Amino acid sequence: MSKAPPLLQINRLRRLMIGPVSLVVDEGDCLCISGDSGAGKSLLLRAIADLDAHEGQMFLQGKPSDAIEPASWRRRIGLLPPESNWWLPLVKDHFTDSSALPLEQLDLSDDILQQAVAQLSSGERQRLALLRLLANKPQVLLLDEPTANLDPENTQRVEAVVTGYRRAHGAAVIWVSHDAAQVARIANRHYAVKQGDLQAQAIEGRQWLS
Amino acid sequence: MVELTTTDLMIAAMLVVVLALLSMRLRSNISQQLIIAALRTAVQLTLIGLVLKVLFENATLGWVSLMALFMLLVAGREVMMRQERRFRGWWGYAAGTFSMFLSSFAICIFALIVILGNDPWYAPQYAIPLLGMLLGNTMNGIAISMDRLTHAAWEQRHIIEARLMLGESSDEAISEYRHQAIRSGMIPIINAMAAAGIVSLPGMMTGQILAGALPVDAVKYQILIMFLISAGTGLGTLAAVNIGARRLFDERQRLCLDRLREP
Numbered sequence: 287m288s289k290a291p292p293l294l295q296i297n298r299l300r301r302l303m304i305g306p307v308s309l310v311v312d313e314g315d316c317l318c319i320s321g322d323s324g325a326g327k328s329l330l331l332r333a334i335a336d337l338d339a340h341e342g343q344m345f346l347q348g349k350p351s352d353a354i355e356p357a358s359w360r361r362r363i364g365l366l367p368p369e370s371n372w373w374l375p376l377v378k379d380h381f382t383d384s385s386a387l388p389l390e391q392l393d394l395s396d397d398i399l400q401q402a403v404a405q406l407s408s409g410e411r412q413r414l415a416l417l418r419l420l421a422n423k424p425q426v427l428l429l430d431e432p433t434a435n436l437d438p439e440n441t442q443r444v445e446a447v448v449t450g451y452r453r454a455h456g457a458a459v460i461w462v463s464h465d466a467a468q469v470a471r472i473a474n475r476h477y478a479v480k481q482g483d484l485q486a487q488a489i490e491g492r493q494w495l496s
Numbered sequence: 497m498v499e500l501t502t503t504d505l506m507i508a509a510m511l512v513v514v515l516a517l518l519s520m521r522l523r524s525n526i527s528q529q530l531i532i533a534a535l536r537t538a539v540q541l542t543l544i545g546l547v548l549k550v551l552f553e554n555a556t557l558g559w560v561s562l563m564a565l566f567m568l569l570v571a572g573r574e575v576m577m578r579q580e581r582r583f584r585g586w587w588g589y590a591a592g593t594f595s596m597f598l599s600s601f602a603i604c605i606f607a608l609i610v611i612l613g614n615d616p617w618y619a620p621q622y623a624i625p626l627l628g629m630l631l632g633n634t635m636n637g638i639a640i641s642m643d644r645l646t647h648a649a650w651e652q653r654h655i656i657e658a659r660l661m662l663g664e665s666s667d668e669a670i671s672e673y674r675h676q677a678i679r680s681g682m683i684p685i686i687n688a689m690a691a692a693g694i695v696s697l698p699g700m701m702t703g704q705i706l707a708g709a710l711p712v713d714a715v716k717y718q719i720l721i722m723f724l725i726s727a728g729t730g731l732g733t734l735a736a737v738n739i740g741a742r743r744l745f746d747e748r749q750r751l752c753l754d755r756l757r758e759p
Binding site: 335336337338339356357358360361364365366367369370371373418419422 | 652654655657658659660661662663664665666672746748749750751752
Protein backbone atom coordinates (compact mmCIF):
# COMPACT_ATOMS: atom_id res chain seq x y z
CA MET A 287 0.00 0.00 0.00
CA SER A 288 1.49 3.32 -0.99
CA LYS A 289 1.69 6.01 1.62
CA ALA A 290 -0.73 8.92 1.13
CA PRO A 291 1.02 12.16 0.16
CA PRO A 292 1.46 14.70 2.98
CA LEU A 293 -1.22 17.35 3.43
CA LEU A 294 1.13 20.18 2.44
CA GLN A 295 4.59 19.81 1.01
CA ILE A 296 6.83 22.80 0.35
CA ASN A 297 9.96 22.36 -1.78
CA ARG A 298 12.67 25.00 -1.86
CA LEU A 299 10.31 27.97 -1.49
CA ARG A 300 12.08 31.31 -1.99
CA ARG A 301 10.77 34.83 -1.65
CA LEU A 302 13.03 37.86 -1.07
CA MET A 303 15.20 37.04 1.98
CA ILE A 304 13.23 33.89 2.75
CA GLY A 305 14.37 30.44 1.72
CA PRO A 306 15.00 28.11 0.26
CA VAL A 307 12.50 26.61 2.70
CA SER A 308 11.39 22.99 2.51
CA LEU A 309 8.71 21.71 4.82
CA VAL A 310 6.32 18.82 5.12
CA VAL A 311 3.11 19.42 7.04
CA ASP A 312 0.83 16.54 7.97
CA GLU A 313 -2.78 16.44 9.02
CA GLY A 314 -3.18 17.50 12.62
CA ASP A 315 0.20 19.25 12.75
CA CYS A 316 0.53 22.51 14.63
CA LEU A 317 3.77 24.25 13.66
CA CYS A 318 4.79 27.34 15.51
CA ILE A 319 7.14 29.78 13.85
CA SER A 320 8.93 32.49 15.78
CA GLY A 321 11.68 34.90 14.89
CA ASP A 322 12.67 38.53 15.08
CA SER A 323 10.38 41.06 13.52
CA GLY A 324 11.48 41.64 9.95
CA ALA A 325 12.86 38.11 9.70
CA GLY A 326 10.25 37.36 7.05
CA LYS A 327 7.67 35.24 8.89
CA SER A 328 4.76 37.11 7.32
CA LEU A 329 6.42 36.91 3.90
CA LEU A 330 6.72 33.16 4.31
CA LEU A 331 3.00 32.81 5.12
CA ARG A 332 2.06 35.08 2.20
CA ALA A 333 4.15 32.97 -0.15
CA ILE A 334 2.53 29.75 1.11
CA ALA A 335 -0.90 31.32 0.53
CA ASP A 336 0.39 32.15 -3.00
CA LEU A 337 -0.23 35.87 -2.54
CA ASP A 338 3.28 36.79 -3.69
CA ALA A 339 5.31 35.47 -6.59
CA HIS A 340 7.89 32.97 -5.35
CA GLU A 341 10.27 30.25 -6.46
CA GLY A 342 9.89 26.60 -5.55
CA GLN A 343 6.96 24.18 -5.57
CA MET A 344 4.11 23.47 -3.22
CA PHE A 345 1.85 20.44 -3.17
CA LEU A 346 -1.49 20.04 -1.44
CA GLN A 347 -2.23 16.35 -0.90
CA GLY A 348 0.25 15.60 -3.68
CA LYS A 349 -1.31 18.02 -6.17
CA PRO A 350 0.97 20.85 -7.37
CA SER A 351 -0.22 24.36 -6.59
CA ASP A 352 -0.13 25.30 -10.29
CA ALA A 353 -2.80 22.69 -10.94
CA ILE A 354 -5.17 24.20 -8.37
CA GLU A 355 -7.19 27.35 -9.10
CA PRO A 356 -5.68 30.30 -7.18
CA ALA A 357 -8.96 31.07 -5.39
CA SER A 358 -9.39 27.43 -4.43
CA TRP A 359 -5.79 27.22 -3.17
CA ARG A 360 -6.37 30.21 -0.90
CA ARG A 361 -9.66 28.84 0.38
CA ARG A 362 -7.96 25.56 1.25
CA ILE A 363 -4.86 27.25 2.68
CA GLY A 364 -6.40 30.08 4.66
CA LEU A 365 -4.20 32.95 5.79
CA LEU A 366 -5.20 35.11 8.75
CA PRO A 367 -3.17 38.35 8.53
CA PRO A 368 -2.19 40.30 11.68
CA GLU A 369 -4.66 43.08 10.84
CA SER A 370 -8.14 42.05 9.76
CA ASN A 371 -9.84 43.91 6.94
CA TRP A 372 -13.56 44.48 6.49
CA TRP A 373 -15.16 46.08 3.45
CA LEU A 374 -18.91 45.90 4.02
CA PRO A 375 -20.84 47.92 6.62
CA LEU A 376 -22.14 45.13 8.86
CA VAL A 377 -20.33 42.16 10.36
CA LYS A 378 -22.85 39.65 9.01
CA ASP A 379 -22.37 40.92 5.43
CA HIS A 380 -18.95 39.26 5.49
CA PHE A 381 -20.36 35.80 6.23
CA THR A 382 -22.25 33.72 3.68
CA ASP A 383 -23.81 31.62 6.43
CA SER A 384 -23.77 33.16 9.87
CA SER A 385 -26.13 30.66 11.52
CA ALA A 386 -23.71 28.09 12.95
CA LEU A 387 -20.77 30.23 14.06
CA PRO A 388 -19.20 29.24 17.40
CA LEU A 389 -19.48 32.81 18.68
CA GLU A 390 -19.84 31.94 22.37
CA GLN A 391 -16.59 29.93 22.31
CA LEU A 392 -14.81 33.20 21.58
CA ASP A 393 -16.86 35.18 24.10
CA LEU A 394 -18.78 37.01 21.38
CA SER A 395 -22.50 37.66 21.66
CA ASP A 396 -24.96 36.66 18.95
CA ASP A 397 -25.99 40.22 18.19
CA ILE A 398 -22.43 41.21 17.26
CA LEU A 399 -23.28 40.02 13.75
CA GLN A 400 -25.83 42.82 13.39
CA GLN A 401 -23.32 45.46 14.41
CA ALA A 402 -21.39 47.82 12.19
CA VAL A 403 -17.77 46.81 11.75
CA ALA A 404 -16.69 50.32 12.73
CA GLN A 405 -18.12 49.82 16.24
CA LEU A 406 -16.04 46.74 17.04
CA SER A 407 -12.88 46.72 19.12
CA SER A 408 -9.71 45.47 17.46
CA GLY A 409 -9.87 42.32 19.59
CA GLU A 410 -13.45 41.60 18.49
CA ARG A 411 -12.46 42.15 14.88
CA GLN A 412 -9.54 39.77 15.25
CA ARG A 413 -11.68 37.00 16.72
CA LEU A 414 -14.39 37.50 14.10
CA ALA A 415 -11.76 37.38 11.37
CA LEU A 416 -10.75 33.93 12.64
CA LEU A 417 -14.37 32.75 12.44
CA ARG A 418 -14.69 34.24 8.96
CA LEU A 419 -11.62 32.28 7.87
CA LEU A 420 -12.75 29.02 9.51
CA ALA A 421 -16.11 29.30 7.74
CA ASN A 422 -14.21 28.50 4.50
CA LYS A 423 -13.19 25.14 6.03
CA PRO A 424 -9.48 25.49 5.15
CA GLN A 425 -7.29 22.38 5.28
CA VAL A 426 -4.26 24.39 6.33
CA LEU A 427 -4.46 27.46 8.58
CA LEU A 428 -1.75 30.10 8.36
CA LEU A 429 -2.14 32.28 11.44
CA ASP A 430 0.01 35.40 11.62
CA GLU A 431 0.11 36.39 15.31
CA PRO A 432 -3.64 35.83 15.75
CA THR A 433 -3.57 36.64 19.47
CA ALA A 434 -1.21 39.64 19.36
CA ASN A 435 -3.74 42.12 20.71
CA LEU A 436 -5.93 39.82 22.80
CA ASP A 437 -6.04 39.50 26.59
CA PRO A 438 -4.95 36.17 28.18
CA GLU A 439 -8.52 34.81 28.44
CA ASN A 440 -9.33 35.47 24.81
CA THR A 441 -5.91 34.19 23.76
CA GLN A 442 -6.73 30.86 25.36
CA ARG A 443 -10.20 30.87 23.77
CA VAL A 444 -8.66 31.39 20.33
CA GLU A 445 -6.17 28.58 20.99
CA ALA A 446 -9.02 26.28 22.00
CA VAL A 447 -11.09 27.12 18.90
CA VAL A 448 -8.14 26.57 16.56
CA THR A 449 -7.17 23.31 18.28
CA GLY A 450 -10.78 22.15 18.17
CA TYR A 451 -11.04 22.96 14.47
CA ARG A 452 -7.73 21.24 13.74
CA ARG A 453 -8.86 18.03 15.47
CA ALA A 454 -12.39 18.04 14.05
CA HIS A 455 -11.28 18.58 10.43
CA GLY A 456 -7.85 16.96 10.38
CA ALA A 457 -6.45 20.34 9.45
CA ALA A 458 -2.90 21.57 9.91
CA VAL A 459 -1.91 24.89 11.47
CA ILE A 460 1.13 27.07 10.90
CA TRP A 461 1.08 29.61 13.71
CA VAL A 462 3.42 32.59 14.04
CA SER A 463 3.90 33.34 17.72
CA HIS A 464 6.46 35.09 19.90
CA ASP A 465 5.12 33.72 23.15
CA ALA A 466 7.13 30.72 24.38
CA ALA A 467 4.32 29.73 26.77
CA GLN A 468 1.83 29.78 23.90
CA VAL A 469 4.17 27.69 21.75
CA ALA A 470 4.42 25.15 24.59
CA ARG A 471 0.61 25.03 24.86
CA ILE A 472 -0.25 24.50 21.20
CA ALA A 473 2.69 23.35 19.08
CA ASN A 474 3.89 19.90 18.18
CA ARG A 475 6.74 21.39 16.13
CA HIS A 476 8.58 24.66 16.60
CA TYR A 477 10.76 26.57 14.13
CA ALA A 478 12.65 29.82 14.24
CA VAL A 479 13.26 31.95 11.18
CA LYS A 480 16.95 32.83 11.05
CA GLN A 481 18.69 34.33 8.03
CA GLY A 482 15.77 33.29 5.87
CA ASP A 483 15.98 29.68 7.00
CA LEU A 484 13.62 27.61 9.16
CA GLN A 485 15.50 26.05 12.06
CA ALA A 486 13.89 23.40 14.25
CA GLN A 487 13.68 24.43 17.89
CA ALA A 488 12.97 22.56 21.07
CA ILE A 489 9.67 23.44 22.69
CA GLU A 490 10.38 24.93 26.09
CA GLY A 491 9.01 23.01 29.03
CA ARG A 492 8.89 19.80 27.03
CA GLN A 493 11.46 17.05 27.04
CA TRP A 494 10.69 15.72 23.61
CA LEU A 495 10.81 17.02 20.07
CA SER A 496 8.11 15.43 17.97
CA MET B 497 -20.73 84.83 -41.11
CA VAL B 498 -18.61 87.66 -39.69
CA GLU B 499 -15.02 87.18 -40.88
CA LEU B 500 -12.55 87.56 -37.98
CA THR B 501 -9.43 89.62 -38.57
CA THR B 502 -6.09 89.40 -36.75
CA THR B 503 -7.01 92.70 -35.04
CA ASP B 504 -10.19 91.11 -33.66
CA LEU B 505 -8.13 88.32 -32.11
CA MET B 506 -5.61 90.82 -30.71
CA ILE B 507 -8.43 92.63 -28.93
CA ALA B 508 -9.57 89.33 -27.38
CA ALA B 509 -5.97 88.58 -26.44
CA MET B 510 -5.85 91.90 -24.54
CA LEU B 511 -8.46 90.49 -22.17
CA VAL B 512 -6.14 87.61 -21.29
CA VAL B 513 -3.23 90.02 -20.80
CA VAL B 514 -5.36 92.21 -18.51
CA LEU B 515 -6.32 89.14 -16.51
CA ALA B 516 -2.64 88.13 -16.22
CA LEU B 517 -1.66 91.60 -15.00
CA LEU B 518 -4.50 91.59 -12.51
CA SER B 519 -3.48 88.24 -11.03
CA MET B 520 0.15 89.39 -10.86
CA ARG B 521 -0.95 92.36 -8.76
CA LEU B 522 -2.82 89.96 -6.49
CA ARG B 523 0.45 88.03 -6.10
CA SER B 524 -1.07 84.97 -7.64
CA ASN B 525 1.53 83.02 -9.61
CA ILE B 526 -1.00 81.74 -12.11
CA SER B 527 -0.28 84.55 -14.60
CA GLN B 528 2.75 82.88 -16.16
CA GLN B 529 0.86 79.64 -16.72
CA LEU B 530 -2.04 81.60 -18.14
CA ILE B 531 0.10 83.42 -20.71
CA ILE B 532 1.90 80.24 -21.75
CA ALA B 533 -1.39 78.39 -22.16
CA ALA B 534 -2.85 81.25 -24.19
CA LEU B 535 0.21 81.31 -26.46
CA ARG B 536 0.00 77.55 -26.89
CA THR B 537 -3.64 77.85 -27.94
CA ALA B 538 -2.81 80.44 -30.55
CA VAL B 539 0.20 78.58 -31.97
CA GLN B 540 -1.29 75.08 -31.84
CA LEU B 541 -4.60 76.06 -33.39
CA THR B 542 -2.92 78.10 -36.13
CA LEU B 543 -0.73 75.14 -36.97
CA ILE B 544 -3.63 72.71 -37.01
CA GLY B 545 -5.54 75.14 -39.21
CA LEU B 546 -2.70 75.05 -41.73
CA VAL B 547 -2.42 71.26 -41.47
CA LEU B 548 -6.17 70.87 -42.05
CA LYS B 549 -6.03 73.23 -45.02
CA VAL B 550 -3.32 71.09 -46.65
CA LEU B 551 -5.14 67.90 -45.69
CA PHE B 552 -8.41 69.08 -47.22
CA GLU B 553 -6.56 69.82 -50.46
CA ASN B 554 -4.98 66.35 -50.45
CA ALA B 555 -7.89 64.25 -49.27
CA THR B 556 -6.42 60.77 -49.74
CA LEU B 557 -7.02 57.87 -47.37
CA GLY B 558 -3.28 57.68 -46.66
CA TRP B 559 -2.96 61.27 -45.44
CA VAL B 560 -6.20 61.12 -43.45
CA SER B 561 -5.05 57.90 -41.77
CA LEU B 562 -1.67 59.41 -40.96
CA MET B 563 -3.35 62.41 -39.36
CA ALA B 564 -5.70 60.13 -37.42
CA LEU B 565 -2.78 58.03 -36.19
CA PHE B 566 -0.91 61.12 -35.06
CA MET B 567 -3.96 62.36 -33.13
CA LEU B 568 -4.35 58.94 -31.50
CA LEU B 569 -0.72 58.79 -30.36
CA VAL B 570 -0.85 62.29 -28.88
CA ALA B 571 -4.11 61.49 -27.08
CA GLY B 572 -2.57 58.25 -25.79
CA ARG B 573 0.31 60.16 -24.32
CA GLU B 574 -2.10 62.59 -22.69
CA VAL B 575 -4.04 59.72 -21.08
CA MET B 576 -0.81 58.27 -19.73
CA MET B 577 0.44 61.57 -18.31
CA ARG B 578 -2.81 62.21 -16.45
CA GLN B 579 -2.52 59.04 -14.36
CA GLU B 580 -0.84 59.35 -11.02
CA ARG B 581 -0.01 55.65 -10.63
CA ARG B 582 0.16 54.40 -14.17
CA PHE B 583 1.36 50.99 -15.26
CA ARG B 584 5.11 50.64 -15.65
CA GLY B 585 6.70 50.10 -19.05
CA TRP B 586 4.86 50.16 -22.35
CA TRP B 587 1.63 49.04 -20.67
CA GLY B 588 1.22 52.52 -19.24
CA TYR B 589 0.95 53.87 -22.75
CA ALA B 590 -0.61 50.94 -24.57
CA ALA B 591 -3.59 50.25 -22.29
CA GLY B 592 -5.10 53.71 -22.74
CA THR B 593 -4.08 54.14 -26.38
CA PHE B 594 -5.47 50.75 -27.37
CA SER B 595 -8.77 51.49 -25.61
CA MET B 596 -9.02 54.82 -27.40
CA PHE B 597 -8.22 53.21 -30.71
CA LEU B 598 -10.86 50.56 -30.11
CA SER B 599 -13.60 52.99 -29.16
CA SER B 600 -12.90 56.25 -31.03
CA PHE B 601 -11.84 54.71 -34.31
CA ALA B 602 -14.62 52.15 -34.39
CA ILE B 603 -17.32 54.69 -33.54
CA CYS B 604 -15.88 57.27 -35.93
CA ILE B 605 -15.68 54.87 -38.89
CA PHE B 606 -19.17 53.58 -38.09
CA ALA B 607 -20.58 57.13 -38.06
CA LEU B 608 -18.76 58.12 -41.26
CA ILE B 609 -19.92 55.10 -43.26
CA VAL B 610 -23.35 54.26 -41.83
CA ILE B 611 -24.69 57.65 -40.69
CA LEU B 612 -23.00 60.37 -42.72
CA GLY B 613 -22.35 58.32 -45.87
CA ASN B 614 -20.07 60.78 -47.65
CA ASP B 615 -18.18 59.95 -50.81
CA PRO B 616 -15.40 59.20 -50.06
CA TRP B 617 -16.29 58.07 -46.55
CA TYR B 618 -13.01 59.41 -45.17
CA ALA B 619 -13.65 63.00 -46.41
CA PRO B 620 -11.37 64.89 -43.97
CA GLN B 621 -13.86 67.78 -43.42
CA TYR B 622 -15.98 65.22 -41.55
CA ALA B 623 -13.54 62.54 -40.47
CA ILE B 624 -10.97 64.71 -38.70
CA PRO B 625 -13.28 66.95 -36.61
CA LEU B 626 -15.41 63.93 -35.69
CA LEU B 627 -12.39 61.89 -34.64
CA GLY B 628 -11.01 64.89 -32.78
CA MET B 629 -14.14 65.30 -30.72
CA LEU B 630 -14.36 61.57 -30.03
CA LEU B 631 -10.72 61.31 -29.02
CA GLY B 632 -10.91 64.40 -26.84
CA ASN B 633 -13.84 63.01 -24.89
CA THR B 634 -12.88 59.34 -24.70
CA MET B 635 -9.46 60.55 -23.58
CA ASN B 636 -11.06 62.18 -20.56
CA GLY B 637 -13.18 59.17 -19.69
CA ILE B 638 -10.32 56.72 -20.06
CA ALA B 639 -7.82 58.86 -18.15
CA ILE B 640 -10.24 59.43 -15.26
CA SER B 641 -11.31 55.80 -15.02
CA MET B 642 -7.81 54.33 -15.23
CA ASP B 643 -6.55 56.81 -12.67
CA ARG B 644 -9.43 55.91 -10.41
CA LEU B 645 -8.85 52.17 -10.81
CA THR B 646 -5.11 52.19 -10.13
CA HIS B 647 -5.59 54.62 -7.28
CA ALA B 648 -8.24 52.41 -5.67
CA ALA B 649 -6.11 49.30 -6.11
CA TRP B 650 -3.29 51.03 -4.26
CA GLU B 651 -5.43 52.58 -1.53
CA GLN B 652 -7.51 49.46 -0.94
CA ARG B 653 -4.72 46.93 -1.41
CA HIS B 654 -5.24 45.44 2.06
CA ILE B 655 -8.92 44.88 1.40
CA ILE B 656 -8.33 43.41 -2.05
CA GLU B 657 -5.77 41.01 -0.62
CA ALA B 658 -8.00 40.18 2.35
CA ARG B 659 -10.67 39.15 -0.13
CA LEU B 660 -8.16 37.05 -2.07
CA MET B 661 -7.11 35.37 1.19
CA LEU B 662 -10.72 34.41 1.79
CA GLY B 663 -10.82 32.64 -1.55
CA GLU B 664 -12.35 35.24 -3.81
CA SER B 665 -11.16 35.38 -7.40
CA SER B 666 -9.30 38.48 -8.55
CA ASP B 667 -12.42 39.49 -10.53
CA GLU B 668 -14.57 39.40 -7.40
CA ALA B 669 -11.95 41.13 -5.26
CA ILE B 670 -11.61 44.11 -7.63
CA SER B 671 -15.19 44.27 -8.97
CA GLU B 672 -16.34 47.10 -6.73
CA TYR B 673 -13.41 49.32 -7.74
CA ARG B 674 -13.89 48.39 -11.37
CA HIS B 675 -17.51 49.57 -11.22
CA GLN B 676 -16.52 52.81 -9.50
CA ALA B 677 -13.84 53.45 -12.13
CA ILE B 678 -16.25 52.88 -15.03
CA ARG B 679 -18.80 55.10 -13.36
CA SER B 680 -16.42 57.99 -12.80
CA GLY B 681 -15.22 57.75 -16.41
CA MET B 682 -18.78 58.01 -17.73
CA ILE B 683 -20.20 60.62 -15.38
CA PRO B 684 -18.83 63.65 -17.31
CA ILE B 685 -20.55 62.73 -20.57
CA ILE B 686 -23.76 61.74 -18.77
CA ASN B 687 -23.79 65.12 -17.03
CA ALA B 688 -22.99 66.91 -20.29
CA MET B 689 -25.91 65.19 -22.03
CA ALA B 690 -28.27 65.93 -19.16
CA ALA B 691 -27.31 69.60 -19.01
CA ALA B 692 -27.04 70.18 -22.77
CA GLY B 693 -29.21 73.04 -23.93
CA ILE B 694 -30.39 73.96 -20.44
CA VAL B 695 -27.25 74.85 -18.54
CA SER B 696 -24.81 74.94 -21.42
CA LEU B 697 -24.88 75.38 -25.17
CA PRO B 698 -22.42 72.78 -26.46
CA GLY B 699 -19.37 74.23 -28.19
CA MET B 700 -19.73 72.48 -31.49
CA MET B 701 -23.32 73.63 -31.94
CA THR B 702 -22.43 77.17 -30.94
CA GLY B 703 -19.60 77.15 -33.46
CA GLN B 704 -21.86 75.97 -36.25
CA ILE B 705 -24.44 78.64 -35.46
CA LEU B 706 -21.77 81.34 -35.38
CA ALA B 707 -20.55 80.05 -38.74
CA GLY B 708 -24.05 80.58 -40.17
CA ALA B 709 -25.73 77.16 -39.88
CA LEU B 710 -29.43 76.96 -39.09
CA PRO B 711 -29.99 76.24 -35.36
CA VAL B 712 -32.12 73.17 -36.11
CA ASP B 713 -29.37 71.67 -38.28
CA ALA B 714 -26.70 72.52 -35.72
CA VAL B 715 -28.81 70.86 -33.01
CA LYS B 716 -29.15 67.65 -35.02
CA TYR B 717 -25.39 67.47 -35.42
CA GLN B 718 -24.88 68.15 -31.76
CA ILE B 719 -27.25 65.33 -30.78
CA LEU B 720 -25.42 62.98 -33.12
CA ILE B 721 -22.08 64.00 -31.63
CA MET B 722 -23.32 63.57 -28.05
CA PHE B 723 -24.53 60.05 -28.79
CA LEU B 724 -21.30 59.14 -30.55
CA ILE B 725 -19.24 60.55 -27.71
CA SER B 726 -21.19 58.70 -25.05
CA ALA B 727 -20.90 55.43 -26.97
CA GLY B 728 -17.19 56.02 -27.55
CA THR B 729 -16.50 57.04 -23.97
CA GLY B 730 -18.46 54.09 -22.63
CA LEU B 731 -16.71 51.56 -24.85
CA GLY B 732 -13.30 53.08 -24.25
CA THR B 733 -13.78 53.23 -20.49
CA LEU B 734 -15.01 49.63 -20.34
CA ALA B 735 -12.05 48.45 -22.40
CA ALA B 736 -9.47 50.43 -20.43
CA VAL B 737 -10.82 49.41 -17.02
CA ASN B 738 -11.00 45.75 -17.98
CA ILE B 739 -7.48 45.75 -19.40
CA GLY B 740 -6.27 47.59 -16.29
CA ALA B 741 -8.09 45.30 -13.83
CA ARG B 742 -6.51 42.27 -15.48
CA ARG B 743 -3.08 43.81 -15.52
CA LEU B 744 -3.29 44.43 -11.76
CA PHE B 745 -3.15 40.66 -11.19
CA ASP B 746 -0.78 38.00 -12.46
CA GLU B 747 -1.62 34.51 -13.75
CA ARG B 748 -1.99 33.22 -10.16
CA GLN B 749 -4.39 36.10 -9.36
CA ARG B 750 -1.92 37.86 -7.09
CA LEU B 751 -2.28 41.61 -6.71
CA CYS B 752 0.79 43.04 -8.47
CA LEU B 753 1.13 46.63 -7.33
CA ASP B 754 4.78 46.62 -8.40
CA ARG B 755 3.38 46.95 -11.90
CA LEU B 756 2.32 50.50 -11.02
CA ARG B 757 4.69 53.44 -10.94
CA GLU B 758 5.16 55.52 -7.83
CA PRO B 759 3.44 58.89 -8.23
